[in-house]
Amino acid sequence: MAEAAAGQQRTHAAPQGRAARVKQWFVRAASDGHERHTLALVTKSALAATVSWVISHDLMAAGSPAFAPFSAVLIMQVTVYQSMLQALRYVGAVSVGVALQGVLGLLVGPHLFTFVLMALAALAIGRWRPLGSQGSQVATAAFFAFSTYVAAADTSERWSQLGEIVVLVLIGCGVGVVVNALVLPPMRYRSAEYGIHTLAHSLCELVSDMYAAMREGKLEEERTRHWRQRAGDLGPLAQQAHASVHTAWESTLYNPRRLWRRHRHRTSFAGYRAVVSALERVSYQVGSMARSLDQWHGTEGGRSHDDFTRAYGDFLASLAHIADLLSGLDEDRLEEQARELCQAAGKAQECRDRLQEDARNGSLPLGDPGEPYGVLMVEATRLMDEFQYACDVLQHGVDEATRHPRRGGGDG
Numbered sequence: 001m002a003e004a005a006a007g008q009q010r011t012h013a014a015p016q017g018r019a020a021r022v023k024q025w026f027v028r029a030a031s032d033g034h035e036r037h038t039l040a041l042v043t044k045s046a047l048a049a050t051v052s053w054v055i056s057h058d059l060m061a062a063g064s065p066a067f068a069p070f071s072a073v074l075i076m077q078v079t080v081y082q083s084m085l086q087a088l089r090y091v092g093a094v095s096v097g098v099a100l101q102g103v104l105g106l107l108v109g110p111h112l113f114t115f116v117l118m119a120l121a122a123l124a125i126g127r128w129r130p131l132g133s134q135g136s137q138v139a140t141a142a143f144f145a146f147s148t149y150v151a152a153a154d155t156s157e158r159w160s161q162l163g164e165i166v167v168l169v170l171i172g173c174g175v176g177v178v179v180n181a182l183v184l185p186p187m188r189y190r191s192a193e194y195g196i197h198t199l200a201h202s203l204c205e206l207v208s209d210m211y212a213a214m215r216e217g218k219l220e221e222e223r224t225r226h227w228r229q230r231a232g233d234l235g236p237l238a239q240q241a242h243a244s245v246h247t248a249w250e251s252t253l254y255n256p257r258r259l260w261r262r263h264r265h266r267t268s269f270a271g272y273r274a275v276v277s278a279l280e281r282v283s284y285q286v287g288s289m290a291r292s293l294d295q296w297h298g299t300e301g302g303r304s305h306d307d308f309t310r311a312y313g314d315f316l317a318s319l320a321h322i323a324d325l326l327s328g329l330d331e332d333r334l335e336e337q338a339r340e341l342c343q344a345a346g347k348a349q350e351c352r353d354r355l356q357e358d359a360r361n362g363s364l365p366l367g368d369p370g371e372p373y374g375v376l377m378v379e380a381t382r383l384m385d386e387f388q389y390a391c392d393v394l395q396h397g398v399d400e401a402t403r404h405p406r407r408g409g410g411d412g
Contacts, residue, residue, distance in 0.1 A: 040184050041076065048072035048179040052172045062164055064148070071172025076180055079247065083180045087173035089134035094169045097122055097141030098162050101149055105158065110150045118142050141165070195244025196272065197327050199237045199279050204323035206230050206286060207316050210293075214313035217306055224294040231290040234283035241276045248272070271397035275326070278390040282383060289379045292372040304364050308373065311355045315380060318348035322387050329394075338398045341391040352384045 049069035056065035071094075075087040101118050108114040122142040126135035145162055152158040206227065213223060322344045325337060359366060359377055366374040 044179050044183050045073045045076045047183065048076060048172075048176045051179070052175045055171055055175070056168050060168075062168055063161060064144075064165065064168065067165055067168035068172035068175070071169045072176035072179070075173050075176045080177070080181045083177050086132075086134060087177050089131050090137055091166075091169055091173055093126070093131050093134045093137035094141040095166055096125055097138040097143075098145045098165055100125070100138075101142045101145035102159065102162050105146075105149045106155075110146075115146055118146060141169075193272075193329050193331065195241035196275055196279070196329050199234070199241045199276070199283070200323045200326035200329070202230075202234060202237055203279065203282060203286065204320050204327055206234070207320040207323060210290075211313040211316035211320060214309045214316065217309055219293060219296060219309070221294070224290065224296070228287070228290040228294045231283070231287035234287065235280075238276065238280035238283050241279070242273075245272045245276055271393050274393040275329075275390045278386045278393070279326070282386045282390075285379055285382045285386065289376065289383075292375045292379065296372045308355075308359060308364055311351075311358055312376060312380070315348070315351040315355050318344070318351045319383060319387055322348060322391065326390065334394065335398045338391070338394045342395055345388050345391040348384060348387065352380055355380060 049072050052068035052072040053065060056062045056068035062068075071090065075083050075090055077083045077086055100121055104114050104118050104121075108117065119139065119142070122139040125131075126138040128135060131138065145165060148161045148165065149158050152161055210227060213219060322341060325341050325344060329337060356377065359373065364373045365371050366377060
């Protein structure tokens with residue numbers, strides 16, 4: 001993995017200028033990255049809008065055909081499931097807004113007082129939690145409906161045009177969902193891996209800095225304070241990793257690409273969820289360890305102290321190796337990587353056992369609450385448990401994939 005990545009490193013600075021940057025963007029769009037997903041979403045949105053316009057304008061000759069393409073683009077989401085969910089919410093919000101205006105218009109008439117009542121009611125209903133982010137569309141639809149209602153010549157025409165708004169929204173949402181589901185339906189399997197990569201890489205970098213300094217006994221205040229600050233940045237990365245795994249799982253819902261042979265076994269992300277949760281707990285433990293080290297100033301050195309910091313550095317080095325392996329997680333190589341991770345976890349366990357034995361046999365005050373030795377030993381145990389759990393989860397996913405080839409890989 002590292003060799004492959006190294007072979008793709010740029011050897012010369014990229015050319016500048018607007019034309020050069022545009023060309024580079026399209027080159028990147030040819031790969032499976034953010035640019036490619038952006039280009040696909042823009043193209044699909046344009047296609048859905050065009051189809052909706054043809055249906056509403058050319059076939060139906062609707063009075064307000066723009067409602068259909070607007071609705072189609074609005075519900076074009078990153079996953080098929082989100083498109084369907086937002087379509088239902090949007091249709092519901094528009095229907096409520098239009099119905100609200102119709103009822104108030106029938107009871108009160110097309111007057112300013114009607115608009116005030118309609119605006120208050122629509123804005124209040126729009127805060128209803130089940131409508132989610134589409135709640136604001138209740139008021140928007142009601143305002144458009146009021147404009148249409150006032151401009152109509154008679155009651156029959158008013159109701160006809162209000163009904164047409166709902167029909168056009170249904171057409172636009174239907175076209176948007178169909179296009180998103182059938183034209184390059186988005187799959188985000190790799191986003192789960194990307195989230196783990198980012199979090200694990202950040203952990204690896206921080207723990208690597210820690211173990212190198214501890215081996216050399218360099219625990220000055222400026223260094224440990226910086227570790228503590230970096231450890232605080234791991235929390236948002238863990239949240240992003242959770243979101244990435246959720247998006248990956250959500251992309252499989254109602255997605256016809258799941259029926260393809262290459263995707264049939266990838267139906268669950270329980271293993272990745274467990275790994276992210278374990279790494280999130282590791283982040284908390286690293287933060288606690290960084291706080292302990294940051295408070296470890298003024299301690300007199302000695303042979304036992306120096307031996308402890310060196311041994312602790314060796315233990316952290318073994319954990320950094322596990323984090324490095326996790327930062328290169330690849331579903332296509334999961335069986336091999338799970339085996340490497342279990343071997344690395346075994347070596348880390350040996351380092352922790354040696355650290356614990358040396359600490360017990362030494363003269364360090366492990367039970368003194370004023371010294372950090374005991375706390376660091378507790379953190380070492382917790383860190384080892386979480387890394388071991390992450391490795392075990394991945395190995396379990398590989399074992400399940402071996403026993404159930406059609407279901408297994410996605411669990412990892």
